[in-house]
Amino acid sequence: MRFGILGPLEVTGAAAPTDGGREPSYAPQAAKLRVVLGTLLIRANEVVSVESLIDELWPDAPPRTATTTLQVYVSHLRKTLQSADPDNGREALVTRRPGYLLRVGADAVDALAFEDLSRRGHQALQASDFAAAADLHRRALALWRGPLLSDTPHGPVLEGAAVRLAEARTSALDERIRAELHLGLHRELVAELQELVAEHRMHEEFHTHLMVALYRCGRQAEALRVFTTLRQTLVEELGIEPGPASTRLQRRILEGDPALTRAGGRGAVRGAGAGTGTTAGKTAATAATAGTPGGTGRSPGDDGPPAAAAAAVAGTGAGAGAPGWSAGPGALPAADPCFTGRTEELDRLERMVRSAPAGGCVAVTGMPGAGKTALAVEAAHRVADAFPDGRLYLDLRDGAGTGLPSGAGSVLERLLPASAGPGAAPADGAPQAPRVLLVLDGVGSETQVRPLLPALRGAVVLLVARRVPAGLPGLRSVLLGPWRPDEAQRLVGLFTGRAGTRPGTLGAAAALDAGPGLGPDTVAEVAELCGRLPLAVRTAAAQLAARPHWTAAVLADRLRDEGGRLDVLRTGDVDVRARLLDAYAACPEPQRRAFRLLSLLPPGRFGARQAAAALDLTEARASAALESLADERLVAVDRDGCHLPELLRLLAVERLALEDPPEVVRAAAERVCRAYAAAAAAQPGRMSDSGARGLVRLARTAYGAGLWALAVRLTDALGGWLPDDGEAVYALALDAARRCADRSAQARMRRSLGELAWQYRRVERAHELFSGALELAREAGDEEEAARAQVGLAELRLDAGEWAAAAALLEPALAALSAPGRTRGRYEASRARALLALAHEGPESARAWFGECLELAGALRDQRLEVYALRSLRALSLPPEGGSGPAARAVEIRPGLWRIHPAGVPT
Known part of the structure; x- marks a missing residue:
C-alpha cells in the first residue's frame, strides 16, 4: 500500500494493474475523508490528536457532533485501507491517546521519500x-x-x-x-x-x-x-x-x-x-x-570575498598581514543582524573568552533550541580585537559522537605550524602558534576535544555543547535556559519590523507594531506557550510574519492545543520537534524511558519522591535518574526542584504514546495518581493553585485510564477548591463514582456540582444537585455527607430570604457535623449559620459564628478559609454604608463571592 500526497491524493494497493496498465486507486472521494487521511499522512507514524483533526475538518466552527462524526470518518478510512491492503490495511490506522496513529513504511508515502x-x-x-x-x-x-x-x-x-x-x-x-x-x-x-x-x-x-x-x-x-x-x-x-x-x-x-x-x-x-x-x-x-x-x-x-573583505569579516586588518581566516575552510559564520536578548549571558561569555588563557576552554551549554550557537557566534564577533590572527568555526556534529568530521584537518592545519599535524603536540622550538579563537560547535563529549588541546597552543576554544564537558581542565561555562519573559515577549512583538527589515526577521531594532490581536496579554501567552524557548519563539513569530491574515490571537489559539503545538512550531526547514528529538535520540534507552514516564507527572515542579512513583524506583535511584536527565538538558533543575520544560514535556507525552505499551503507561499512571492522592490527603487544606491544577490533570488521567476509584480520590483531594473547569472535572468524577457503584462518592460529586451551579446563579440546577446528593448520602448511610448536602440546600434558602426554612435545614446539619473528624463540614455549616445570624439576628451573633469559622479554618490549616473568616470579621467591625442596620451591609458569602444582604445581586 502506497500513498501520494505531493499532488492530488493517491492511494494504491497490491491489486494488479487494470487493462490500461494503471494501478487501481483507493483514494476516498469524499472531501472530509481526504482531509482526515491527508492529515494522518502528513504526520505519518505520529499520534494526531482528536482536537487537531477536528480543527482541520472544521477550522471555523466544529459541529456539536464533531467527535462522533470523526469516529465515523475513521471507520470509513479503515475500510478503505483494508480494501487497498486486505492483509494489513485495517491495522495500519490505530486509536492511540489522544487521537489516531497511521503506521506506514518509510517508502510508503511520497512526502517521506x-x-x-x-x-x-x-x-x-x-x-x-x-x-x-x-x-x-x-x-x-x-x-x-x-x-x-x-x-x-x-x-x-x-x-x-x-x-x-x-x-x-x-x-x-x-x-x-x-x-x-x-x-x-x-x-x-x-x-x-x-x-x-x-x-x-x-x-x-x-x-x-x-x-x-x-x-x-x-x-x-x-x-x-x-x-x-x-x-x-x-x-x-x-x-x-x-x-x-x-x-x-x-x-x-x-x-x-x-x-x-x-x-x-x-x-x-x-x-x-x-x-x-x-x-x-x-x-x-x-x-x-x-x-x-x-x-x-x-x-x-x-x-x-577579496582579501580586504575577508579581513573585515574576520575583524582583522588586511594591511597588518592578517591571513584572512574567514575566507577558507572553517570560516566563522557571519554575525546575525537579528540577534537579540541574552544581554547578561553575552556579557558574561565575552568576559570569559577575553580572559581565557591560551589553550583555555569556555563552553556554552543548555537545552536544545536555547540559542547556544547563536550566542557563541555573536560572542566570537564581539571579541574580534582580542584575536588578531582570526576566528575559526568547526561543527563536530558530523563526527559520529567521538571522532572529528571530514574536513577538520584543513581547519586545524591553519591553526598549527607547518611541521605539526592535527592532534600533534608542539615540538620544542616550534614557531609561535597564532592567537586564534576556535569555535567548536556540536560537542558531544570531551573525548572529541581533549586530543586537540595539546596542539592548540595559542588558541582559545569556545565550545558549544548540550551538556558540560566537565572532564576538560579549567573549563568555564555559561548555561542557557529559556528566555526571560520580557525577551521572549519582545521577540513576538517585533515580528512586523520597520521598512528595510528583511521580511520574516526579528531584528532587535524593529519597531513594535501591535496590530490587531497583538495585545500584551496575547503576546505573553504566545511566549509562554512556546516555553520561552528561543527557537520556538522565533518559529512562532515567523509563522505570523508568513501569514499576514493571522493575528497573535489566532497563533495563540493554535498553540493552546497541546497535541498539535509542536506541529505549529515548524516553518521552512526549521522544526522544533526535530531539534528536540535529536537530543532525545542521543540518550541511551534507560534515560529515554525515564524521560517519557516523567510526562505522566503534572506540569510544574516535582521532586525525587514524585519521580520515583513515575519511574517505579526508590527515591535515591530516582534522584540519580533526574541528575542524569538534567545533564542531558532533558530536565531542568533549580533550587525549587525539577521540571520538564514545556515543549520537552509535550515531546515526552508524544513519545510515551508512540513507544510504550498501554499496559506500561497505565501502571505508571496508577502509581503517579496514588502518590499524588496520598500526598494531598496527608496535607488537607494546604492546596496551592498549581497543586490543584495538577490534581485536576491527574484526575482526568485516571479517568482516561479507567482508574475510577483513583479519579474519585483525586477529585476529593481538591477539597473546596473549585477550578475554572470544575464542572467538567466533577462530572467526570461523578461518572467514575457511578462506575465504582460508590453512592457516597456520587453524593460528594453531586454536592460539589451543586456548589458550582449555585455560584453561577443556576439556582434550580443547584437545588436539583443538592437534593440528589442528599438522597444518595442517605441511601449510603453517610450521615456527614447528608448533612453537608443539607447545608447546601440551606444556603439556597438563605439566598432567597427564606430564613425559617434555612434554619430548619441548618440546625440538624450542625448537630450531625459536630461529631469528631467532620471539621470541614462543620466549617461550611457555621459559615451558613453566620449568614443566617447576620440576616435575622444581628452583627454580634454573626461575629460569634464567624469566630467559630476562624477556629475551624485554623484546625483545617486552610489559609484560604482563614483569610475569608478574618475578612468577614473585619467587615462586621466597619460601619454600614448608606444606612444603618444589617440590611445595608455587603456580605461575602463565599471566598471572593459577594452579595448585598439579604438577597441582592453581585456587586
Whole structure:
C-alpha cells in the first residue's frame, strides 16, 4: 500500500494493474475523508490528536457532533485501507491517546521519500559529492505531481505542511542546481533558470545561479542584466538592495574574474567546457559545514570575498598581514543582524573568552533550541580585537559522537605550524602558534576535544555543547535556559519590523507594531506557550510574519492545543520537534524511558519522591535518574526542584504514546495518581493553585485510564477548591463514582456540582444537585455527607430570604457535623449559620459564628478559609454604608463571592 500526497491524493494497493496498465486507486472521494487521511499522512507514524483533526475538518466552527462524526470518518478510512491492503490495511490506522496513529513504511508515502532523498542530497552536497547530490535531488523532485494534496481542503495542519514542503522543494531545487553547476552543466541549466527567476522574482539564489550559468556560457552582458532586473525588483517592491553575495558576484562578473569559469569537483562530469579546478567545490562544502546562512553551501560563483573583505569579516586588518581566516575552510559564520536578548549571558561569555588563557576552554551549554550557537557566534564577533590572527568555526556534529568530521584537518592545519599535524603536540622550538579563537560547535563529549588541546597552543576554544564537558581542565561555562519573559515577549512583538527589515526577521531594532490581536496579554501567552524557548519563539513569530491574515490571537489559539503545538512550531526547514528529538535520540534507552514516564507527572515542579512513583524506583535511584536527565538538558533543575520544560514535556507525552505499551503507561499512571492522592490527603487544606491544577490533570488521567476509584480520590483531594473547569472535572468524577457503584462518592460529586451551579446563579440546577446528593448520602448511610448536602440546600434558602426554612435545614446539619473528624463540614455549616445570624439576628451573633469559622479554618490549616473568616470579621467591625442596620451591609458569602444582604445581586 502506497500513498501520494505531493499532488492530488493517491492511494494504491497490491491489486494488479487494470487493462490500461494503471494501478487501481483507493483514494476516498469524499472531501472530509481526504482531509482526515491527508492529515494522518502528513504526520505519518505520529499520534494526531482528536482536537487537531477536528480543527482541520472544521477550522471555523466544529459541529456539536464533531467527535462522533470523526469516529465515523475513521471507520470509513479503515475500510478503505483494508480494501487497498486486505492483509494489513485495517491495522495500519490505530486509536492511540489522544487521537489516531497511521503506521506506514518509510517508502510508503511520497512526502517521506522526498524528505529522505533531499536529506541525503544535502549531505552529499556538503561532502562535495556533486554527482550524487544532483542525482538524489533529481529523484526527490521527480516525486512531485503538484501542490500538496491539491484536491483536498486545507486546515491549519495541512496549510502549515504545504508551506513547509513547498519551501523544502524550493531548497531541493536550489541544491540540485548548485550541484549541476559544479558538474559543468551550465548550458543545460540556462533555460530552466530563466523560467525560475520569472516565477520567483525575489529569489536571489536562483538569480545568482542564472548569472553564473550565463557568464560561463560567455553571455556576460545578459548575466549583468539579470542582476539589474533583480535589483530593480527589490528596490521598487521592498525598498531593499540585493544581498552581499549577489552584489559581490556582479562585481566579479564586471571584473571578468577567471575563477567564475571553473567547475568541477568530486564526481564531476569532465566535458569539453569543464575546467579542472576544485576551489569552488571546496568552498561550497566549507560554507555548508561552517554554518553559513542558508546552510546548503555557497554558489559556485561565490568563491569568497577579496582579501580586504575577508579581513573585515574576520575583524582583522588586511594591511597588518592578517591571513584572512574567514575566507577558507572553517570560516566563522557571519554575525546575525537579528540577534537579540541574552544581554547578561553575552556579557558574561565575552568576559570569559577575553580572559581565557591560551589553550583555555569556555563552553556554552543548555537545552536544545536555547540559542547556544547563536550566542557563541555573536560572542566570537564581539571579541574580534582580542584575536588578531582570526576566528575559526568547526561543527563536530558530523563526527559520529567521538571522532572529528571530514574536513577538520584543513581547519586545524591553519591553526598549527607547518611541521605539526592535527592532534600533534608542539615540538620544542616550534614557531609561535597564532592567537586564534576556535569555535567548536556540536560537542558531544570531551573525548572529541581533549586530543586537540595539546596542539592548540595559542588558541582559545569556545565550545558549544548540550551538556558540560566537565572532564576538560579549567573549563568555564555559561548555561542557557529559556528566555526571560520580557525577551521572549519582545521577540513576538517585533515580528512586523520597520521598512528595510528583511521580511520574516526579528531584528532587535524593529519597531513594535501591535496590530490587531497583538495585545500584551496575547503576546505573553504566545511566549509562554512556546516555553520561552528561543527557537520556538522565533518559529512562532515567523509563522505570523508568513501569514499576514493571522493575528497573535489566532497563533495563540493554535498553540493552546497541546497535541498539535509542536506541529505549529515548524516553518521552512526549521522544526522544533526535530531539534528536540535529536537530543532525545542521543540518550541511551534507560534515560529515554525515564524521560517519557516523567510526562505522566503534572506540569510544574516535582521532586525525587514524585519521580520515583513515575519511574517505579526508590527515591535515591530516582534522584540519580533526574541528575542524569538534567545533564542531558532533558530536565531542568533549580533550587525549587525539577521540571520538564514545556515543549520537552509535550515531546515526552508524544513519545510515551508512540513507544510504550498501554499496559506500561497505565501502571505508571496508577502509581503517579496514588502518590499524588496520598500526598494531598496527608496535607488537607494546604492546596496551592498549581497543586490543584495538577490534581485536576491527574484526575482526568485516571479517568482516561479507567482508574475510577483513583479519579474519585483525586477529585476529593481538591477539597473546596473549585477550578475554572470544575464542572467538567466533577462530572467526570461523578461518572467514575457511578462506575465504582460508590453512592457516597456520587453524593460528594453531586454536592460539589451543586456548589458550582449555585455560584453561577443556576439556582434550580443547584437545588436539583443538592437534593440528589442528599438522597444518595442517605441511601449510603453517610450521615456527614447528608448533612453537608443539607447545608447546601440551606444556603439556597438563605439566598432567597427564606430564613425559617434555612434554619430548619441548618440546625440538624450542625448537630450531625459536630461529631469528631467532620471539621470541614462543620466549617461550611457555621459559615451558613453566620449568614443566617447576620440576616435575622444581628452583627454580634454573626461575629460569634464567624469566630467559630476562624477556629475551624485554623484546625483545617486552610489559609484560604482563614483569610475569608478574618475578612468577614473585619467587615462586621466597619460601619454600614448608606444606612444603618444589617440590611445595608455587603456580605461575602463565599471566598471572593459577594452579595448585598439579604438577597441582592453581585456587586
